[in-house]
Amino acid sequence: MKLSVLDQSVSIAGRGEDEAIRDTLALAQHAESLGYQRFWLSEHHSLATIVGSAPEILMAAIAARTERIRIGSAGVMLPHYAPLKVAEQFRVLEALAPGRIDLGVGRAPGGDMHTARALNPNAHMAAEAFPELVRDLQAWTSLPQHRGITAHPLGPHAPEVWILGSSDYGAQLAAHFGLPYAFAYFFTDGQGAEQAIETYRRMYRPSERHPLPQATLCVWALAADTEAQALHHARSRERWRVDRQRGRFGPLQSPDDVKAQGFSEADAPIVESMRAKAFVGSAPQVADKLRALATRFELDELVINTWAHDPEVRRHSYALLARELQLR
Template structure:
């Protein structure tokens, strides 16, 4: 079993948003040393909770601090941008970290309508052009000439001008049937956001993707993963205590209240209101939270049920040390260094 990481640069109460970016920067080499396969970054806009707004910029800094781990976006919200410009950005990243770049794209706004309009005042509502954008991006990011244009830089002497094997690896991201169908039609890898809505629809999406998959030159077989939120600690009680930060955030999010991740000690002292408690307890029963062994057992069972060989782990904790320790515990439990 391969494990990867999705980091979202989550803002923490009592710290600056710039601290969240710097924490992402230091987490990547930590996860590389633990044996994780990929380190992916999300893109969100005008949110006080998730402050990773420019994954392509942060990936360049991480590329200079790592040597092996694959780096990528999960993802670039393509309707906001020119596919040609995104291809150029990721060709530059591939020059910085040859053969290590994943280009995950999605059609969700990653924010509200106002931020979407501010990012691209000329975009059509509904992202109707997304499939055509993906086709353009697929061609340009491969280094091929397309529509009379080439996205530079191309590779070095060992790389043919249009060698797709050395280009950024394109992924379609989604949490519905739409992304699964598009990825299958184009012969591209697919990543399902399981941590959205606690995995609702994952079985149908993966079944559609595998059943409709059309082999491509670079991907003759379907390649699929899911992103799961998980947190491990030395004891179940400690893990559940740290998870209170996300429990509080989810409860507030459902009520339209957004802010930085709060400290678990403060949440434990205040508790949850009567109207909140049922939803929080239901989420806790489904959560991948506990000791490394408990979390690993749940993750292995989920991967087996969905026939997956790789899982992407997303972990929120108010304590950066607790988050790093969680990734270390899971790496040890899954024997990641031995798998390298």
């Protein structure tokens, strides 16, 4: 089974947000050395936790620091932008890293609607026109010319377009255009994943580049030397998830501070539900859960998203899973 990485440049309490960006670059090099297939970057805006706001710029920096690993967006929130400009940006990236660029696109705003309107005053209308935006983007990344316009630079390779989603909507759209599809399993704790993947495969219309459906799941996972250590480090994300449900956003807190603060009685059911579904534990435990998930969905690749207050804990988690699942 192949493993890939989804990184979100998460801000850490006690450190500058700029450090999160540099840590993303270091993690990409680490992931390549471990044998990961892809390194994807998310796009979020005006959030105090996830500070990766420009994946295409990070991709260029990663392209200059790596040689083999595929680099992608997961994704570009397409309603914010003109498809031609996105196609041009990713054709430039393809020229920098030939045959290694993934162009994942999503419909969600990647933040609140007030921010979305600041990025594009017609954000709501653009979201409604998402299928047309994808159609044009797909054309400009694969054809020499579309609508009498050429997206430069041209070359022997073209970015591989993916549709990202957490509902049936993205699954149906990916199937309609004959594009690969990634379901945000970590975003819904798996809710709706079976239906989305089944819908995608059932409705899939073969395309020239993708004659067969190609699906993956993006999963949040954390492995450590022992289950107790992993559960301890996972406290940081648990605290963030609870705060998010209360409408509070901020940098990732240390697990020691979270343990000292504890969770309220009202928060306990939320935490227990998260822990019951979490891919958290020792490397063999997490690897077994990932294998079982891939078998259930008939997948040969999973994308792993990991948060930790200590960057070394995160790197160690990816290394443990690479060893346990025998990545090359």
